[in-house]
Amino acid sequence: MGLTHVSLSHLVSISAHRLQPTPSPRRLIEKGYAASDVEMRSVDLLKGENFAPTYLRVNSAGTVPTLVVPLAETTGREQDTKFRALTDSVAVLNFLDASRSQQLLSQKNAAVDALPAPALAPATIEGKAASDALIQLVHCAEADPNFLLLCARSADELAAQAGGLQGAFVKGRDEALQRYRAEAAANADTVNPREASQNSKLLAFYDDKIAAQAPLVGAYLQHDAGAIAGFVEASRKAWKALPSTLAKLETQLQGTYALGDQFSLADVHLMAWLARLLAVVKGLPGAPDDELEALDAALKHEVCGGTAVGPKVRPQKAAPLAAVAHHADLLSPNKLSAYWKTLKTRPSYAAVYGEGLH
Numbered sequence: 001m002g003l004t005h006v007s008l009s010h011l012v013s014i015s016a017h018r019l020q021p022t023p024s025p026r027r028l029i030e031k032g033y034a035a036s037d038v039e040m041r042s043v044d045l046l047k048g049e050n051f052a053p054t055y056l057r058v059n060s061a062g063t064v065p066t067l068v069v070p071l072a073e074t075t076g077r078e079q080d081t082k083f084r085a086l087t088d089s090v091a092v093l094n095f096l097d098a099s100r101s102q103q104l105l106s107q108k109n110a111a112v113d114a115l116p117a118p119a120l121a122p123a124t125i126e127g128k129a130a131s132d133a134l135i136q137l138v139h140c141a142e143a144d145p146n147f148l149l150l151c152a153r154s155a156d157e158l159a160a161q162a163g164g165l166q167g168a169f170v171k172g173r174d175e176a177l178q179r180y181r182a183e184a185a186a187n188a189d190t191v192n193p194r195e196a197s198q199n200s201k202l203l204a205f206y207d208d209k210i211a212a213q214a215p216l217v218g219a220y221l222q223h224d225a226g227a228i229a230g231f232v233e234a235s236r237k238a239w240k241a242l243p244s245t246l247a248k249l250e251t252q253l254q255g256t257y258a259l260g261d262q263f264s265l266a267d268v269h270l271m272a273w274l275a276r277l278l279a280v281v282k283g284l285p286g287a288p289d290d291e292l293e294a295l296d297a298a299l300k301h302e303v304c305g306g307t308a309v310g311p312k313v314r315p316q317k318a319a320p321l322a323a324v325a326h327h328a329d330l331l332s333p334n335k336l337s338a339y340w341k342t343l344k345t346r347p348s349y350a351a352v353y354g355e356g357l358h
């Protein structure tokens with residue numbers, strides 16, 4: 001399970017004369033970018049570095065990834081380069097796909113030329129619609145595996161996680177928010193109007209984030225009984241929503257890869273999403289080692305009821321996945337598990353997940 005890896009998300013920049021890149025090593029590798037093309041910087045989410053004022057100047061949402069790219073018209077030697085930041089993974093990946101064409105390659109050196117630069121965007125209107133639908137599906141808040149990572153379906157699960165990486169994440173983030181907020185508040189009386197305006201924006205940002213994170217802080221750090229009950233309920237709801245996302249995926253997968261027999265942009269997004277989800281289920285208490293079995297086990301838990309707060313739910317007699325299978329056939333073998341096994345054969349998989357899923 002990968003909170004350590006969550007922290008290794010990247011801020012990336014592209015300089016004027018060199019293509020650099022990428023928040024997504026998957027994309028770099030699948031697109032044939034060379035290591036020398038890349039200038040990566042890590043933003044440690046465990047320490048709340050994504051909330052630093054310097055980072056917020058680049059990405060005002062305070063999320064990763066960010067890709068900083070030069071504006072085309074300022075890439076001449078005679079001009080100062082101006083940059084623009086792409087601040088979400090869909091825009092970043094689209095940019096990286098479009099930015100390494102064969103034409104561009106032919107202007108570069110032979111070693112780099114030798115690497116293929118396949119177009120990963122679908123070529124047809126139907127393909128694009130199917131691709132967009134899949135990408136949207138795994139980026140919707142309801143299917144956010146990062147939330148599932150923090151979720152606790154019982155007070156016991158919460159207590160276990162509070163002593164682990166999840167607890168460290170909530171704590172590190174809370175401390176960073178409080179510290180950055182205090183710094184902004186200390187500068188509140190600046191006479192420089194520009195600084196004053198920046199400061200009030202920062203204060204508003206930190207206040208919003210602190211309010212949004214209050215349920216997590218209440219449950220994880222303050223051990224507040226009401227907050228714990230509310231968080232357990234929200235967590236169960238999030239887990240219950242998972243089968244329907246998986247069922248949609250199951251019906252939308254079109255072939256060996258998401259859109260058929262070619263690896264495409266949708267696969268880059270799906271690989272990241274599935275890897276994170278499978279890392280989460282593997283990290284659940286008592287999970288089997290095999291990630292697909294761990295997913296089955298997590299889904300079973302939802303159907304049978306697991307360790308529960310309040311009255312114990314009796315495990316149902318019927319096959320647990322039968323209820324999940326109501327949404328689609330999620331029993332192995334199925335399209336999704338075959339698809340995952342195919343993704344695991346990609347060189348980008350070995351490069352990104354060789355040391356473990358995250």
Ligand SMILES: N[C@@H](CCC(=O)N[C@@H](CS)C(=O)NCC(=O)O)C(=O)O
Pocket residue numbers: 009045050062063064065087088089090139146
């Ligand atoms: N829509 C954005 C969301 C990215 C996102 O939420 N990233 C997570 C890490 S995987 C993040 O930055 N979390 C930090 C936070 O929300 O404070 C994207 O796809 O780029």
